[in-house]
Amino acid sequence: MSLSDLIRQHLAALRALLALTLVTGLLYPAGIWAVGQLPGLRDKANGSIIENDGRIAGSSLIGQSFTDADGAPITWYFQSRPSAAGDGYDGLASGPSNRGPEDIVDAPADPALLAAGSDAAAAGFEPSLLTQVCTRSHEIGAREGVDGSRPFCTPDGVGAxxxxxxxxxxxxxxxxxxxxxxxxxxxxxxxxxxxxxxxxxxxxxxxxxxxxxxxxxxxxxxVPGDAPADPTVPADAVTGSGSGLDPHISPAYAEIQVNRIAAARDIDPAAVRDAVVAHTAGRELGFLGEPRVNVLELNLDLDRRYPVSGPAGGA
Known part of the structure; x- marks a missing residue:
């Protein structure tokens, strides 16, 4: 191959590189960004960010926890569903626990380590999916003042x-x-x-x-036991979503939290129910999915309508 042919081929390759870089590296991304800024799309393209008093409170598309520094649920807030994404609702670790219905036997803790002062996790305890569900249901029942029992769970909240x-x-x-x-x-x-x-x-x-x-x-x-086949504590209250980032809960889970929220905010439960209805979305296109309540939007609305007095209030 002559030198002129070699130069001509390299120049053609360079022109193709520059053209593709311009189209795929600049024009296409710029076009997609411009489309995303059109009215009706801009909010979603920018992350569906929710602001509260001039600061970012979160996204309507990504859930978050409403707990204190010790991980305990804050009494005047609706609680989200569990999350297995990182330490909870971590967008960089989105995913499920990958535990299935056959995961029903716990890995026990070493009693010697427990006696030495180690916590259960450090002592080797790893609850099965069944025990996680049972424990959550038991704790939610106690917190919300409802029946937290469910089939295949002991009265103490572990897998039966x-x-x-x-x-x-x-x-x-x-x-x-x-x-x-x-x-x-x-x-x-x-x-x-x-x-x-x-x-x-x-x-x-x-x-x-x-x-x-x-x-x-x-x-x-x-062992199924004698708990109701249809538990009072709904499934979304005790199991995480596939992404671990679901910002919604079911209306049934919201309903069992109403009395606690009303007592903590010193308001009528009917007012809390009205707020829940206002933030409940129906099925997509009337038949896809299930009705759902956006937890962040609901909690922020309650803070605006019925603020909690004292320095601890506010989302």
């Missing part, structure tokens, strides 16, 4: 799961010789009959779980 050990028949039945409540570890005051959620299973006394024992040879049996 048994390991049934015994003789297995060819038809799959088992004659139990030992039954263990795997999510209720043996601790002080929980060593004898009646100290676990179920005293007896098929005529065999139910034991608490001994740390370090392997119950994998048994059949894992979740």
């Amino acid at each position: 799961v048994l390991a049934v050990l015994g003789t297995f028949a060819h038809d799959g039945t088992v004659t139990p010789t030992r039954v263990v409540s795997v999510n209720e570890p043996c601790v002080a005051g929980r060593t004898g009959p009646g100290q676990v959620f179920l005293a007896e299973y098929q005529g065999v006394r139910v034991e608490c779980a001994q740390y370090g024992e392997d119950y994998s040879a048994g059949r894992i049996v979740p």
Whole structure:
């Protein structure tokens, strides 16, 4: 290849590079930005930012927690659904917990580490998805003054799961010789009959779980119990969304929080319900999805209408 041909090819490649850089690197992004600034699109393109008294309070598209410095729910605010995104609603760690319906057995804490002063997580405790749901439902029930019980949960708010050990028949039945409540570890005051959620299973006394024992040879049996099939605490109150960033809760979850909010703000519950209705969106196109309540917008509206007195008030 001659030198002139080589130069001509490189110049053609350089022209193509410059043209594509101009089109895809400058003109196309500028065009998309310009379209995003059109009336009706500008707010969404800029992040759907919500301001409160001249400062950014958040986005209507991304949820956030309404808790104090210790992580406790602030009593005069509606609470969001749980989030598994980072430490909660972290836009850089969006995602679910990746736990499924078969995740029902907890990883127990080392009692020696607990006795030495370690917290449960540092001692190795890792709750199953079932226990997370049960614990949240139990805590919400206590906080909102409603029935927090739900199927497959113990009255104390952990997964009601048994390991049934015994003789297995060819038809799959088992004659139990030992039954263990795997999510209720043996601790002080929980060593004898009646100290676990179920005293007896098929005529065999139910034991608490001994740390370090392997119950994998048994059949894992979740026990539905006598809780209502339709729990008072709705599903979105105890489970996170797929993104971990959902800014909405269901009207049912909002409803069970109304009395607490009204008492904390010293207003009529009817006024809180009116605010909930004002911030409830219906199904998209009338049939897609479910009705939903934007938590941030609702809390900010309540702050404007019914501010909490004292330095702690305000979102």
